[in-house]
Amino acid sequence: MSYIDAGYAIALAVLAGYAGQLWQRRRRLERLAARTQPETATATAATAPVDRRVTPTLSETRVGA
Amino acid sequence: MTQPWSGRTIWIVRALAAVSVVSVAATVWLGLWVTPPDQVQRNLVRLVYVHPPIAWVALYLAFGIAAISSLLWLWPRTRSISWDRLAAASMEVGTVFTALTLVTGAIWGRPTWGVWWAWDARLTSTALLLVLQLGYLALRRIPGDPDTRARRCAIGAVFAAVDVPIVHFSVNWWRTLHQGATVLNANLSPTIHGVMAWTLLLGFVSFTLAFAWMLTVRYRIQVLSDRLEGADLDMALRERWSEGDE
Numbered sequence: 001m002s003y004i005d006a007g008y009a010i011a012l013a014v015l016a017g018y019a020g021q022l023w024q025r026r027r028r029l030e031r032l033a034a035r036t037q038p039e040t041a042t043a044t045a046a047t048a049p050v051d052r053r054v055t056p057t058l059s060e061t062r063v064g065a
Numbered sequence: 066m067t068q069p070w071s072g073r074t075i076w077i078v079r080a081l082a083a084v085s086v087v088s089v090a091a092t093v094w095l096g097l098w099v100t101p102p103d104q105v106q107r108n109l110v111r112l113v114y115v116h117p118p119i120a121w122v123a124l125y126l127a128f129g130i131a132a133i134s135s136l137l138w139l140w141p142r143t144r145s146i147s148w149d150r151l152a153a154a155s156m157e158v159g160t161v162f163t164a165l166t167l168v169t170g171a172i173w174g175r176p177t178w179g180v181w182w183a184w185d186a187r188l189t190s191t192a193l194l195l196v197l198q199l200g201y202l203a204l205r206r207i208p209g210d211p212d213t214r215a216r217r218c219a220i221g222a223v224f225a226a227v228d229v230p231i232v233h234f235s236v237n238w239w240r241t242l243h244q245g246a247t248v249l250n251a252n253l254s255p256t257i258h259g260v261m262a263w264t265l266l267l268g269f270v271s272f273t274l275a276f277a278w279m280l281t282v283r284y285r286i287q288v289l290s291d292r293l294e295g296a297d298l299d300m301a302l303r304e305r306w307s308e309g310d311e
Binding site: 029033034 | 069070082089093096097108109111112115116119158161164165168169172173175176275278279282283285286289290292293296
């Protein structure tokens with residue numbers, strides 16, 4: 001393999017590998033975020049009475065006013 | 066709450082990826098099979114169609130974006146988490162390009178100078194830049210609240226940016242093995258012409274597009290990571306509260 005072939009092969013392989021890894025990382029995190037979102041919402045609903053006593057939501061403040 | 070990418074955004078990101086792949090492929094085709102050998106460098110000139118464009122992205126584009134974003138974060142009037150995320154994304158992608166700059170440069174240097182590496186001003190200052198970039202990425206991994214992390218990383222990026230003009234002007238300030246600028250030289254008169262100049266220009270455009278795609282995806286990763294980090298903290302706090310209620 002010549003120096004020229006090696007230079008092109010290394011540059012392209014590293015960039016393609018990094019691009020693929022970025023795409024995989026993004027997809028994994030998107031899936032994780034989608035899974036976490038409903039869990040977070042459920043957990044918030046479960047602790048909602050406690051939270052509301054401490055800090056009323058904006059809509060409640062408006063109703064109260 | 067982080068919304069998933071809209072259909073339009075996904076379309077734009079995919080289009081950017083497709084254009085990047087096509088333009089890089091065109092650069093490779095022109096560089097390897099269409100352009101003629103150089104009078105002095107012979108076929109080794111073909112490495113010039115990838116090495117300077119990669120270095121342009123690493124030094125000027127990626128580091129420039131990271132340094133400007135960090136300055137904008139440090140300035141209280143423009144402070145926003147988006148600048149910190151952009152700096153982090155740009156620095157990581159830039160690190161890959163800086164490493165490739167050194168590798169492709171060494172591959173060109175071995176048959177041209179007879180050595181893989183020389184403690185030349187341009188090479189040494191570029192290697193220092195890679196070390197500074199790795200240092201920045203290490204700083205980001207140190208635990209701490211997001212504000213403190215953003216502050217120390219922004220200061221680190223601005224400090225490291227001092228090396229960029231040193232890399233650029235090193236070939237003028239010191240006697241170096243590395244050749245002077247071909248395009249952005251003191252007279253702003255490129256010393257490359259015809260199909261060789263167009264191929265080099267296409268190389269700059271194609272690697273810039275590839276960088277833009279990588280930066281967009283890496284920025285999204287940063288947004289998602291921050292959100293998941295926050296969700297983990299919320300979950301931990303809720304667990305502690307529920308323990309307290311019991």
